[in-house]
Amino acid sequence: MKLKNGFVLREVCGEKVIVGEGAETVNFGKLISLNETAAVLWNKALGLGDFTVEQLADALTEEYEVNREQALSDVKKLTEGWQEAGLVES
Amino acid sequence: METTVKTMYGDMLIHESIALLQEGRRVVLAVKGISMHPFILGGKESVELVKPQSALKVGDVVLAWVNGTHYVIHRIIGIEGSRVRLMGDGNSSGVEQCGVDEVAAVAEYVIAPNGKRRYLYSGKRLRFARLWNKLLPVRRWILAIYRRTLLKMNFVI
Numbered sequence: 001m002k003l004k005n006g007f008v009l010r011e012v013c014g015e016k017v018i019v020g021e022g023a024e025t026v027n028f029g030k031l032i033s034l035n036e037t038a039a040v041l042w043n044k045a046l047g048l049g050d051f052t053v054e055q056l057a058d059a060l061t062e063e064y065e066v067n068r069e070q071a072l073s074d075v076k077k078l079t080e081g082w083q084e085a086g087l088v089e090s
Numbered sequence: 091m092e093t094t095v096k097t098m099y100g101d102m103l104i105h106e107s108i109a110l111l112q113e114g115r116r117v118v119l120a121v122k123g124i125s126m127h128p129f130i131l132g133g134k135e136s137v138e139l140v141k142p143q144s145a146l147k148v149g150d151v152v153l154a155w156v157n158g159t160h161y162v163i164h165r166i167i168g169i170e171g172s173r174v175r176l177m178g179d180g181n182s183s184g185v186e187q188c189g190v191d192e193v194a195a196v197a198e199y200v201i202a203p204n205g206k207r208r209y210l211y212s213g214k215r216l217r218f219a220r221l222w223n224k225l226l227p228v229r230r231w232i233l234a235i236y237r238r239t240l241l242k243m244n245f246v247i
Binding site for chain 1: 091092093094095096097098100102103106107110115116117118119120136138201
């Protein structure tokens with residue numbers, strides 16, 4: 001899967017949020033908030049382009065003290081949330 | 091790690107928005123409150139803002155720093171020299187004041203929760219806004235009826 005174009009991770013009012021953003025318009029009307037870990041994974045996914053749950057789980061275990069099983073479960077849940085929010089495409 | 095869709099309000103967000111508007115970008119901001127009924131449903135709808143491109147006009151819906159205390163998104167009801175008077179369409183009293191330079195943006199479109207955009211200055215809406223202004227003496231009662239009836243069906247102008 002890959003992150004859809006038009007969504008940018010910004011820090012707004014001290015929070016990390018995904019903002020719908022085109023060349024002309026920045027949409028603060030509906031924001032998707034991410035915690036620190038999710039923001040790290042967002043940037044990782046952005047860097048990878050096409051990414052898998054396994055790749056993000058690897059990144060999670062490298063950055064944080066979490067076992068692979070837990071990392072896979074967390075990333076799966078996170079990417080499902082991104083899919084529901086329309087942030088990723090297959 | 092949850093993905094939470096949320097709406098944010100407040101001065102900090104407005105300041106960030108103003109910085110983007112100064113760069114020439116458009117900004118969509120969520121609106122809260124009932125003070126722009128029946129044109130904008132606060133808590134549900136957003137407005138698309140642009141930096142003022144030309145002279146402000148009576149009837150413009152603007153984001154302004156008023157009375158030296160807070161931001162509002164209200165309609166201009168009068169301009170005298172460099173002073174601007176504003177009032178919420180959903181208010182029956184309470185006029186705010188600010189300087190022309192305290193008007194940070196003009197709202198051009200209202201964006202409904204389904205993404206549909208309404209141009210605030212279509213012929214129909216401008217005519218209704220003028221009529222709405224004339225109805226100020228009885229607006230209180232019209233608003234009361236509106237909020238008990240049409241608002242429940244999310245009716246907007």
